Structure formats: structure tokens, C-alpha cells
Amino acid sequence: MRTLVALLVIALATPALAAEKSAKGDNWSMNATVIEACSCPMFCQCYFNAEPAGHGDMHGDMKGMEHGGSEHYCKFNNAYKVNKGSYNGTKLDGAKFWMYGDLGGDFSQGKMDWVVVTFDKSLSQAQRDGITAIAGKLFPVSWNSMKTAEGDIDWVLGKEESYATLDGGKTAEVRLSSATLNKNTKSSPIVIQNLKYWGAPRNDGFVMMPNIVEAVRTGDNPFEYKGSNGFLLTLDISSKDFASPSAPSKGSD
16 A cells, blocks of 8 residues: 555645745755644554544444444644754754644545644744745645644644744644653654655654643634654755756755
8 A cells, every 4th residue: 555655745835835945045944843643543543544534422332333443533743843944045954843633534635634733922923934845755645625824823842842832732633641651671762764754865864752732722613632653853955956857956965
């Protein structure tokens, strides 16, 4: 079965905008860490399939009998912090942005359900434009619905617990903890290696850390899950990764 990564990646912009912002000649790079969680069980099967995990509800088997199976969706919170990056001379170091939404039940055709992309209020317009352009390469598919917003993002990385809040948790929240994991070596994290993260050609591994809570508390589609999938990951991507072999990217040696 083709992996989800081979089929599609999440878009932060419309294809037209992504194409415009990532035009040939742009010089950019981004190394960022994500605190990520979703409604799927550990580990999120979306990284291996074109369909999320099935979910039941209070009607249990009755719903399954009526519809031929459980409902499939992946409701997620991804909080990013740029460790080091730039876009055409605009520095992105320390920039924070957030994605929450639902991948939908079937993304084999390159279309997902809905997403809200939120920029930290501290970011300049040039930084927001740079992140949007880079995200067009990291996550290029279409959405049934895509909105943008701004908010106050608090982002804290820890060895055993990590969390991020959007507007103090009033808009969204994701908290991860490794306390429930059955580690073979207690002092070492559980890490999945050699698994691609969407369009990023490099990452340091998926550090397993189930969520204590991942929630969206605003808008038309609020949700909250506890004890489902969660992980930390540091990704690396740059314009050189997409340069034509016969035409080196701007700024390359």
C-alpha cells in the first residue's frame, strides 16, 4: 500500500499561492520542532495509509452496523517553533505557528477536510509570508476548507513533558507526556527512525509522547482527546532540496 507521505502532505496555502510563494529563485530554509498530537491511537496510521483510524461513538456497534464501519478521521493539533530559518533574507528563528483541523476520512485523492493555520501575533508580515511559502513545499495538497488566524502561542519543550497553548488554551491546547510509556531503558526516549515526515527530506526521529490532552475549543468544529497519539519531531527542509540538478538554487555554491 502506498504510504500517505507518497500521496500527499498537508497544505498551508492554496496551490496557486504555494506556487507563487515558492517561485524559482527563492532562497529559504527551515529547521523546526513540532509538538504534535491527533485523535488516532499510537502510532498514527496516517503515516502509513491513506485513511485514518476508525472511531466509534456512544452508539458503538449500532453505528457500525448502520454505516458498515466506524467513522474515520484524524483531528490534529500541530504546534511548530522554528529553531533556525530564513526566507529571502527574512529571519525566521524563533517563529511559532500552529495548525489544527481534520484530515478527513480518505485522502487518497490528495484532498483533506479542514485546517486553521494560526501565526503567533509577534510575527511580522514578512515572516508570515515566508512561513506560508515554505509550508507550501512542506505540505502541498488541497483542503475542503482552509482559514488563517493569529494568536498568542506558548510553546514549551521538555524531556518528559511538552506542551503548547493557543491563547492560553482558550483556542487550542496540546500537552504530551511520556509517563505512560513502557520503556525498555527508562532514561532513553522511544524514537521511530527512518520514517518520513510529510514533505521534509530530513528529521531527527519521531519521539513518542502520547497526549495528556489535545483540544480545539473554538469555531464550528471543537474537539478534545486524551491519551491518543502524540510525538515530538525536529524537521529540516530548504530550497536546495527542490532545486533542479541542472539549475542550482539561488545562493548555492
